[in-house]
Amino acid sequence: MKDSLCTSPFGLLKSYSSKIAGMFCHCGSQNKYKRLDAKLEKKMIEFKRSSSGPTNFKSIDSIILRFPQFKEGLKNIRGVFEQYDEDANGAIDREELKRCLQKLQINLKEQEVEDLFHSCDIDGSQGIQFNEFIVLLCLIYLLVDSPSFSHSTSRTGSPELEATFDTIVEAFLFLDKNGVGKLKKKDVLKALNEASPWEKSPAHITKSRFQELDWDRNGKVSFREFLFALVNWVGIDADEETSAVGKLNQVQRS
Numbered sequence: 001m002k003d004s005l006c007t008s009p010f011g012l013l014k015s016y017s018s019k020i021a022g023m024f025c026h027c028g029s030q031n032k033y034k035r036l037d038a039k040l041e042k043k044m045i046e047f048k049r050s051s052s053g054p055t056n057f058k059s060i061d062s063i064i065l066r067f068p069q070f071k072e073g074l075k076n077i078r079g080v081f082e083q084y085d086e087d088a089n090g091a092i093d094r095e096e097l098k099r100c101l102q103k104l105q106i107n108l109k110e111q112e113v114e115d116l117f118h119s120c121d122i123d124g125s126q127g128i129q130f131n132e133f134i135v136l137l138c139l140i141y142l143l144v145d146s147p148s149f150s151h152s153t154s155r156t157g158s159p160e161l162e163a164t165f166d167t168i169v170e171a172f173l174f175l176d177k178n179g180v181g182k183l184k185k186k187d188v189l190k191a192l193n194e195a196s197p198w199e200k201s202p203a204h205i206t207k208s209r210f211q212e213l214d215w216d217r218n219g220k221v222s223f224r225e226f227l228f229a230l231v232n233w234v235g236i237d238a239d240e241e242t243s244a245v246g247k248l249n250q251v252q253r254s
Contacts, residue, residue: 002073010143036119036139041181043142047169050180056167060191068096071234074134075163079132091127097136106144124168130193131236135227138165142223149230183221185210195206 057063084100085092091101094117103109108116120128120136128136140163177187188193189206213221213229 002128009151033119036115037224038157039143044172044176044181044223045179048173049174051173055170055174057171059194063171067234068162070168072237073161077134077137078130082129091125091129092133093127097128106140120226131231134231138227141165168227168230172223183226185219188221
């Protein structure tokens with residue numbers, strides 16, 4: 001049987017897997033993520049229960065085909081990041097993050113700020129890099145109105161960016177078939193195989209694809225894990241690389 005990596009669009013993302021592995025290899029203890037991930041899980045359950053009407057996503061392929069739109073919607077965060085990276089060292093430290101939140105009129109408790117910082121500083125560098133900052137803004141957008149977070153009069157200040165975040169949430173909810181707030185392995189594997197219904201992917205291939213999402217190897221994918229993987233797959237900093245959709249078009253033409 002031909003390796004489905006050659007025919008499935010999701011397989012064309014293989015070139016990004018090394019980036020993701022490198023990014024998460026210093027993840028350390030999972031305990032520092034638990035509070036925020038629990039809040040996200042509850043939020044995803046709320047979204048799933050309140051969602052109605054048709055979804056924009058019908059398959060893994062339909063998510064991949066949105067990558068250019070995701071990239072366009074997220075890349076403008078670069079200017080915001082550079083504004084708050086006051087020492088221009090390529091990362092936002094705790095004090096810079098606190099000043100950033102103040103300027104965005106986002107009022108969080110000290111523990112909430114620490115949870116956000118630790119949950120987004122995946123490589124343990126004690127600084128929020130650009131891709132991590134994208135995740136941080138999305139989490140703020142989703143959680144700032146939660147009862148667990150302090151009240152705020154503003155979130156990101158960008159309706160266009162928030163629309164992109166909403167679409168990413170919709171993609172996650174499409175994969176969360178049972179509405180449990182996290183992605184289960186069997187549902188993700190089923191979705192991967194549905195991408196190429198004429199040729200079921202070998203078990204080791206679908207397992208590898210799932211592991212690119214489930215970087216803490218606990219058999220489940222939180223929204224935060226999904227968001228980190230998606231941001232890297234989209235390739236915000238990969239302007240010189242061929243996009244996944246571009247590669248797909250090349251394959252289709254060959």
